[in-house]
Amino acid sequence: MQKSLHLDPAKCTGCLQCEMACSYEKLGEFNPSRSVIKVFTFHEEGRFAPYTCTQCDEAWCLRACPVDAITMDMSTGAKIVIDDKCVGCKVCTISCPFGTINYVQETGKVAKCDLCGGDPECAKACPTEAITYIDANATGYDRMKAFAEKSLPSANTSA
């Protein structure tokens, strides 16, 4: 059974442990600005929303890459950036309609969530179960993904 990240804004307290864990896993340092999961703050409502790549089926980033630097991890379904191949052209960053693949000026390459190879650190670090890694079918995550994708007319063109 394929697992996926389930993000539940209602449970998020904005503690940013996920961003700390993500950057520590990827960079070996606590640097939330480089985390590929981000918590957004809604001041008016006093709410928070964790957000990262949904590993969408359309894989806009993968399809747009001119040098085949983004591939799919068959075991997790994650779309993964191969640093050695990425030239930093940024075409994927404008192609992804979810805004979840970003250019990193320090490295000259793009970065996105790779599900930590199937053991995502953000989910382990989250103290309130706002981020969980569970069976894809059992989550409302699919609904969230579908909701985002149905807003895009050209998402319907895959046969």
Place this chain on the structure above:
Amino acid sequence: MRHVIIGAGPCGVVAAETLRKQDPDSTIILIGNEPIPPYSRMAIPYFLMKDIDEAGTHLRSDDFYDTHNIQYLGHAVENVDTDLKVLTTDDGTEIPYDKLLIAAGSKPLLPPIEGADLPNVHNCWTIEDARQIAERSHSCLEVVLMGAGFIGCIILESLAKMGVNLTVIEMGDRMVPRMLDDKAGGLLEKWCIEKGVNIRTSTRVNSIKEEDDVMIVELDNGETIQACTVISATGVKPNTEFLKGSGIEVDHGIVVNTNMQTNVANVYAAGDVAQGKDFSTGNYEVQAIQPTATDHGRIAALNMAGHLVEHNGSVNMNVLDTLGLISHSFGLWMGVEGGDSVDIYNEEAYKYINLRFGADKEEDVLVGASTLGMTQHIGVIRGLIEGKTHLGVWKSRLMKDPTRLMEAYLSCTQELDNVV
């Protein structure tokens, strides 16, 4: 079924890949006009800067074509006979097809300037061009770049990094006039000048002469610049000459319908050579951008394989990195009549964001944007434009602070429970 694809850029390669998935038993022939494996022009600047070797520019790994049973030929196509359904390459080989995809891309325009055809005036379009520029610029002190459009700006960085004294001549009144407005283009120019690049906007090259291996570039402002190499990046046009007499309708590019079909049965066109549907205007235009090329290629291939799939139109969008300053444009970045717009312009920080909203029933829908100095979550601009997302309360919040785009996006496209 015998599928033939003319053009081995991103569009042709994505089409071949899609066809192989959809039609496992078909014959697929991919024809590029250079005798090297299919590569990406997007990667040329990085090749020029020696960030990557030549293999790093390749669109797919070199065994991809064999493992996917795609025959790759490195020859120019000289003629297409749509009655006999056969094309002829420059070595006289005749290749019959059942379904044909023309994804021949574009080629650089030679500016109508005396001396533009001198051997030391180079385009920077092919790997071979890049090899020559790299060789020539090695011992070079002065380089002149004609054109500060998208392609000019993409190679500007590689040239500047070679340590040459670089002068850029642009006839428009600002840099990248077809992608950036006055403020963004002006800020980019200031940035380049600060980085030591000489920029001349609203300036034309009158003539280029060569004397004793020195190129003499005469400008219309009376200035004369001596250089050892002149690079021309004054625009591109669709590669359609070889279609003369084929009966395939060509306007600015090849005319296609929403199934990427031309006016001739069994002939499709896609990518930079095709006049595809623009998402924002609904008009059929040559966009000549990478994401559109791959969209076109995939949709054309699906239709060739017998799936009736419509192209809803591609959002025109660009991203550019000029000596470390990153700029973007999306959709109707110049705005629409009756639509609101908001911008934040910070000259010292080299930051700019401009949002454009629609009119009437779409007054709370984002229709275009341009940015300078932003790199995070930039793709949601595409998401909001293409989703025609009604921003509701977030429209007025964005009018006060356009940098809150990501919050607006999340609120309007994700189910955030109680979050309005």
